[in-house]
């Protein structure tokens with residue numbers, strides 16, 4: 383008699399912030415060399431997995447309206463693990479999409495990382511993290527840090543990682559209602575491309591800035607408005623290539639008080655910085 387495996391529930395895919403983002407050069411293939419500081423926040427998408435004997439991999443989510451399944455990083459991640467490992471079976475995957483898309487919070491990359499980590503455990507394919515990160519990097523530059531699950535100083539295009547422990551502050555994140563195209567920011571002639579490289583030892587004492595911010599502000603008034611409002615209350619800047627911006631607070635109540643004053647035409651949320659991804663805790667209580 384065949385037994386049906388239970389659904390393995392609530393695998394978190396946390397968002398990230400780029401606490402700073404410097405562009406230090408450009409490679410011959412056109413990609414930009416970065417230095418950035420990744421920290422997770424306790425705002426997550428959640429995924430459920432049901433392992434099947436049959437080889438199909440299916441995604442169940444409300445996202446299919448906005449991103450076709452063939453482009454979804456979750457399915458791409460699952461297929462890449464199946465192809466690489468030769469695993470015979472498949473999976474049904476449910477996504478509870480809570481993170482705003484395309485705002486520099488890395489939700490798509492995080493969904494892909496959680497899929498690789500969860501299926502590697504549930505399919506018992508036992509790839510080491512380095513290999514999972516390599517498969518992940520082919521899907522997006524931010525996937526490896528989510529697989530590693532530790533806050534990191536990143537170099538290269540974001541794949542050379544060194545674990546660090548910046549303060550786990552509280553953040554008020556504003557999510558402007560505009561889409562910033564990562565490609566067009568990186569192609570723009572006004573983008574600064576030669577910020578001097580920082581050494582790991584001087585990270586914490588350096589002023590944290592985002593090299594894409596001035597350009598995005600010029601082209602997206604919603605981002606400019608959000609930042610000029612937030613900066614009155616706290617040190618604030620943009621994450622990734624935007625459009626989300628965040629202000630830093632020592633205590634949750636301070637961030638919540640400012641959130642309560644958010645103008646009616648802006649949206650946001652309060653989150654805590656985490657140097658360890660909740661994905662690691664979920665992996666350790668595998669069921």
Ligand SMILES: C[C@@](CO)(OP(=O)(O)O)[C@H](O)COP(=O)(O)OP(=O)(O)OC[C@H]1O[C@@H](n2ccc(N)nc2=O)[C@H](O)[C@@H]1O
Nearest residue numbers: 412413414486488522523524539540564565568622623624
């Ligand atoms: C810069 C970061 C920082 O976290 O921005 P966010 O995506 O989070 O906002 C990421 O590393 C983004 O990585 P990723 O999300 O994989 O980038 P993609 O969307 O694939 O990049 C779109 C395009 O931007 C350009 N690009 C991207 C990354 C990079 N280091 N150099 C580049 O020149 C390339 O032309 C690429 O085709």
Ligand SMILES: Nc1ncnc2c1ncn2[C@@H]1O[C@H](COP(=O)(O)OP(=O)(O)O)[C@@H](O)[C@H]1O
Nearest residue numbers: 453454455483484485486487488489490491493
């Ligand atoms: N599972 C997914 N979740 C979010 N976005 C996805 C996913 N799969 C593919 N994408 C595509 O990736 C793009 C970038 O998504 P996201 O990671 O949320 O933003 P960012 O790269 O700005 O941090 C989206 O606009 C969408 O087209």
